[in-house]
Amino acid sequence: xxxxxxxxxxxxxxxxxxxxxxxxxxxxxxxxxxxxxxxxxxxxxxxxxxxxxxxxxxxxxxxxxxxxxxxxxxxxxxxxxxxxxxxxxxxxxxxxxxxxxxxxxxxxxxxxxxxxxxxxxxxxxxxxxxxxxxxxxxxxxxxxxxxxxxxxxxxxxxxxxxxxxxxxxxxxxxxxxxxxxxxxxxxxxxxxxxxxxxxxxxxxxxxxxxxxxxxxxxxxxxxxxxxxxxxxxxxxxxxxxxxxxxxxxxxxxxxxxxxxxxxxxxxxxxxxxxxxxxxxxxxxxxxxxxxxx
Numbered sequence: 001x002x003x004x005x006x007x008x009x010x011x012x013x014x015x016x017x018x019x020x021x022x023x024x025x026x027x028x029x030x031x032x033x034x035x036x037x038x039x040x041x042x043x044x045x046x047x048x049x050x051x052x053x054x055x056x057x058x059x060x061x062x063x064x065x066x067x068x069x070x071x072x073x074x075x076x077x078x079x080x081x082x083x084x085x086x087x088x089x090x091x092x093x094x095x096x097x098x099x100x101x102x103x104x105x106x107x108x109x110x111x112x113x114x115x116x117x118x119x120x121x122x123x124x125x126x127x128x129x130x131x132x133x134x135x136x137x138x139x140x141x142x143x144x145x146x147x148x149x150x151x152x153x154x155x156x157x158x159x160x161x162x163x164x165x166x167x168x169x170x171x172x173x174x175x176x177x178x179x180x181x182x183x184x185x186x187x188x189x190x191x192x193x194x195x196x197x198x199x200x201x202x203x204x205x206x207x208x209x210x211x212x213x214x215x216x217x218x219x220x221x222x223x224x225x226x227x228x229x230x231x232x233x234x235x236x237x238x239x240x241x242x243x244x245x246x247x248x249x250x251x252x253x254x255x256x257x258x259x260x261x262x263x264x265x266x267x268x269x270x271x272x273x274x275x276x277x278x279x280x281x282x283x284x285x286x287x288x289x290x291x292x293x
């Protein structure tokens with residue numbers, strides 16, 4: 001193939017990675033933006049979403065689409081319930097202290113990871129895609145499921161934007177993020193908002209995992225890379241900035257896809273790390289983050 005087809009293929013692969021990364025990083029950014037909690041266990045909620053998706057899909061012997069779409073509904077709900085319980089039992093008792101919550105979520109990371117290892121095992125296991133269809137482009141055929149993942153991520157991002165900017169729930173979350181004490185003075189149940197946000201962040205990660213697991217399989221160690229990339233995205237975009245998260249995820253995803261195609265995946269990771277270092281030096285609040293006052 002000539003340069004143009006290679007570039008198109010690299011761009012499509014980059015958009016696929018950006019779509020999944022945006023959902024994962026959005027959950028991390030949402031939790032930090034509202035709660036001011038750095039959730040180090042976020043990648044394990046992603047992994048848990050993939051593992052639960054495999055478990056749910058394996059219970060259905062019908063068409064793969066039945067198991068997949070059942071997993072797409074059930075897995076985020078289960079992961080969200082676990083995150084909700086974790087917030088109530090652990091983070092609430094620590095009064096959301098920044099240092100204590102980092103240590104606590106590191107502990108949650110290992111508990112979730114080792115529990116999955118003991119119950120699920122060390123093997124990577126696939127989930128069948130709901131359909132297998134290749135869209136024939138002028139130079140090559142491309143997976144229709146990959147395009148479905150990109151489209152689903154866009155729909156979910158629009159839904160999150162609508163909730164945050166056009167609903168009463170979004171107004172409550174933004175008020176809590178802006179001034180916790182003032183929101184509490186107006187009768188907003190801060191602790192319930194925090195529990196909901198922590199669960200919602202984990203559910204976004206679980207949805208991303210369910211969407212990608214037919215391509216990359218479920219494994220008990222699969223949460224590490226999404227966690228690191230999500231931190232890179234929220235640092236670049238600005239902690240707590242949803243717009244910055246989306247733009248940074250597109251930047252990282254597209255650059256990773258294109259650089260990996262024409263050069264090497266290692267170079268793509270080096271450039272991502274270099275971008276983070278430059279942002280931390282010259283604009284510590286991130287590209288779209290608000291400066292501390």
